[in-house]
Amino acid sequence: MPNKKELAIATNEKLSKYSTFQIGGPADFFYKLEDPADLIPLFKFAKKKKIPYFIMGGGSNILFDDNGFRGLVIKIDNKNISLSPGPKGSILLTADAGVSIASILDFSIKNDLSGLESWVGLPGTVGGAVYGNAGCNGLETSEILTEASVLDDKNCRIRKVPNNYFNFKYRQSKVKTSKEIVLSATFKLEKRTMSAEDQKKMMTEIRQSRIAKQPFGASTGSFFKNPSKAVPAGRLIEQAGLKGKTIGQAQISTKHGNFLVNLGGATSQDILKLARFARQAVKLKFGLTLQEEVQILSANGLQKL
Numbered sequence: 528m529p530n531k532k533e534l535a536i537a538t539n540e541k542l543s544k545y546s547t548f549q550i551g552g553p554a555d556f557f558y559k560l561e562d563p564a565d566l567i568p569l570f571k572f573a574k575k576k577k578i579p580y581f582i583m584g585g586g587s588n589i590l591f592d593d594n595g596f597r598g599l600v601i602k603i604d605n606k607n608i609s610l611s612p613g614p615k616g617s618i619l620l621t622a623d624a625g626v627s628i629a630s631i632l633d634f635s636i637k638n639d640l641s642g643l644e645s646w647v648g649l650p651g652t653v654g655g656a657v658y659g660n661a662g663c664n665g666l667e668t669s670e671i672l673t674e675a676s677v678l679d680d681k682n683c684r685i686r687k688v689p690n691n692y693f694n695f696k697y698r699q700s701k702v703k704t705s706k707e708i709v710l711s712a713t714f715k716l717e718k719r720t721m722s723a724e725d726q727k728k729m730m731t732e733i734r735q736s737r738i739a740k741q742p743f744g745a746s747t748g749s750f751f752k753n754p755s756k757a758v759p760a761g762r763l764i765e766q767a768g769l770k771g772k773t774i775g776q777a778q779i780s781t782k783h784g785n786f787l788v789n790l791g792g793a794t795s796q797d798i799l800k801l802a803r804f805a806r807q808a809v810k811l812k813f814g815l816t817l818q819e820e821v822q823i824l825s826a827n828g829l830q831k832l
């Protein structure tokens with residue numbers, strides 16, 4: 528009988544290390560998943576211990592709790608990328624869910640491909656992007672994803688599903704409710720037709736415009752969803768006079784009203800209080816209730832603001 532693989536499950540792992548907010552206490556158990564085959568023994572482990580599990584990618588859209596998580600955090604960390612021919616001369620780039628957006632962009636550029644330039648500076652992983660239909664500069668995940676592999680923890684079946692399976696909407700996908708785990712995704716790209724120099728120039732311009740608009744501090748990007756394209760949450764927060772508003776070590780950025788920034792040593796409670804304050808102020812002034820874009824993980828599971 529072959530030996531069962533020993534899973535290197537860490538204990539009391541500080542989640543702040545894995546969060547762009549740099550906030551979060553210890554997870555009771557933590558596992559970096561490089562091989563999806565490990566998911567089945569991990570589910571068994573969680574079931575045996577009667578604890579929940581939580582999937583994360585790059586940690587750029589999660590507020591972890593100061594008290595950590597009383598369960599198993601699985602950080603998706605599989606890293607393969609490959610290319611194959613697509614329809615009408617297009618090229619399909621398939622990346623594991625744990626690959627960063629920066630890496631697929633880099634890979635596409637090195638292979639003389641075009642299509643991902645708008646995502647310069649977009650943090651997070653492929654799995655996180657599918658989960659939240661991430662996007663910027665006019666390009667959302669839904670517009671270039673052709674199919675993805677997902678795993679359902681109830682039957683541990685891996686399925687390849689097409690784009691329309693996800694019911695993508697603004698910062699929304701089916702995975703948010705189905706709780707499936709994204710294992711990989713395929714994006715439709717094109718062979719580069721502009722010169723390499725022009726492509727580089729285009730990306731430099733996009734990068735510079737991001738830098739001009741966004742603060743540097745530890746954050747999760749936009750905290751709230753925009754109520755509509757014409758009404759960005761950041762503008763509402765700014766017009767409510769809240770830029771620079773500080774609670775504890777959490778601040779509404781002086782540069783961008785929708786960025787809540789950890790000034791250093793902010794607690795999850797500082798961030799939550801500040802977010803609720805902003806939501807209340809916007810409700811009073813404009814009658815609109817902001818919905819959080821960020822996923823808030825309490826010690827026992829996902830919670831609402």
Ligand SMILES: Cc1cc2nc3c(=O)[nH]c(=O)nc-3n(C[C@H](O)[C@H](O)[C@H](O)COP(=O)(O)OP(=O)(O)OC[C@H]3O[C@@H](n4cnc5c(N)ncnc54)[C@H](O)[C@@H]3O)c2cc1C
Pocket residue numbers: 547581582583584585586587588589603624625649650651652653654655656657658659660661662663702707708709710741746747748749822
């Ligand atoms: C400075 C900054 C700027 C940002 N700008 C933008 C922007 O312009 N546009 C934008 O859309 N977002 C932006 N964000 C937010 C963030 O980058 C995106 O939401 C990103 O897609 C999150 O990916 P992640 O891998 O970090 O996910 P995580 O933060 O790790 O997780 C987010 C959610 O996705 C789920 N998840 C992650 N991986 C998987 C998987 N494999 N299968 C199933 N569920 C999964 C998690 O359970 C969690 O609920 C910004 C963030 C920062 C810090």
